[in-house]
Amino acid sequence: MKAEEFGILIVDDEFGVRDSLTRWLEKDNYRVEAAGSAKEALLKLDTGSWDIALVDLKMPGMDGIELLQRIREIDEQIAVVIITAYATVDTAVEAMKIGAYDYITKPVDPDDISRLIQKALEHQTLAKENILLKSNIQEMQEQYKLIGESPAIRKCLEMVDTVSKTDSTVLIRGESGTGKELFARAIHLASHRRFCPMITVNCGALPDTLLESELFGHEKGAFTGAQYRRKGRFELADGGTIFLDEISTISPKTQIDLLRVLETKQVTRLGASKTLKLDFRVICATNENLESLIKEGKFREDLYYRMNVFTLHVPPLRERRSDIPLLVEYFVQKYVQAMNKPVRSVTSEAMDMIVRYTWPGNVRELENVIERAMVLCKRDRIDVDDLPFGLYAQVEGDNRDSLANVERAHILRILHRTDWNITHAATMLEIDRSTLYNKIKRYQIDR
């Protein structure tokens, strides 16, 4: 930040002090104002924005200590520096205890005050950055919010709430596309570790040799090509959370190393002799049946028990169909903003179809379908037309495949395509207009 962006308020009953100090600080480009009393200072605090207040301890009427307390009530971010004489240093120390940033003793060396102001402003900048980062984290929490009101998802959210208050290792299980990483992030963001990073490792995406150096890091020269020392993902997650996705894919050798790390919370970089003591929380995820893998000897039982302290089963979308309209609404809004399209919602026919589909790809598939529909949609509501044909073909239900339903959906599609031009639609359907009117009436098709 530039000096002129910082505001300094000088409060001293002695004209000579506030006048000369104002002139001195103005030369450094700060925005400086002076007040001759605590009362005047409070008025300026009400109307302006200040980063530092230099407050004389002894003033007639309200003294510096009382003013400090009032400033704390108005704005706790302002760094209050108490100006005092040698005789009143004890009181200034008291002032520090109730929240003064620092104190200076008159007369002060010019260099001391310059450094003090600079230090206070650096402190202010860090405090502002801190507030900004915390609000960013809140935004992230919004961004990664879990959508759903079904009993199945409510149960999951309650478990997220419970487990986030602990440091226990969590195993998230669920089909592909159910949002396991989203749940991991929800646990991380609700925990006390949210101000530190959540590091994600997709174990399935890395070959075994690479995974080892990726997880534990390496020293320079640890292996051919290790030109630099590199921190591992566990080190990067220090203070935060490490999310190990597709944990079932790791090799037996890495399983042993991982077990040791989970037990000791200590990591040794490849090629290093020193062990690092770290503080992280582990969340693992898999879409495979680990119990079967143990029986087949592909996954270590001891690692399974170490990871499986707390298990969270994320239900597939077909087991929480009541959440689908909420998810659809969420994705529509998300893509409305991203694509800047005037789409408001989904027609009841399209929604009915979406709700009844089996969703083997779960929420991920649903999001993709909505994104695709948003691209294709030319009206203000997503309709059956905009959905992929595969979705239509696989809709569940005993009478969904009946001839009547297929006919109704086909007529609807043609009507949309012709923008409800009955003559044109009847021509395309190769029936006459009165037949089309009858069918519209029979199938209760509304525009």
Next chain:
Amino acid sequence: MAPIYCVPLDGFPLKILHEIGSELGRTFHAPVHFLPEVDTTEQSYDHSRGQHNSSSILVMLNSIIPTDHARIIGITTADLFIPIFTFVFGEAQIDGPAAVVSGQRLTNEYYGMEANNLIYYERLLKECTHELGHTYGLRHCLSDGCVMRKSTYVEDIDFKTSEFCPECRTYMEAK
């Protein structure tokens, strides 16, 4: 450019004053006039501190400036202070007409070292240019070596040059 008036305060040597004044005239492209010596003791001397209050000297200089829009700089060998500080090398009014500079803490002898007139002269010139720069509206500059860089120690003065950085020079030329 309006004239610069140089005033010797409390017995400041006239020879150095004239040399500094000529240099200031070249730097600021302004005619330089020298005023008679002024004794500031009565107006600015603080008996309890044994120093001169620089703000009081600025008030006095304001009262003797002969023409409008001119600048006036007083140079003294007395030690200067402003109420909250232990000392100042000088003080000036931003965009104002008056500046004052003290040579006392600019000598090597003050720090127990062997006298060096050349170093003393250079420091004095830098401080006078710096304070006069403030009277033309310049603030402290962050550029290394710029004469407008803030100096709270004598070492800071030695570190910088007596020249303006390109940005400060552009500002001065626009004046």
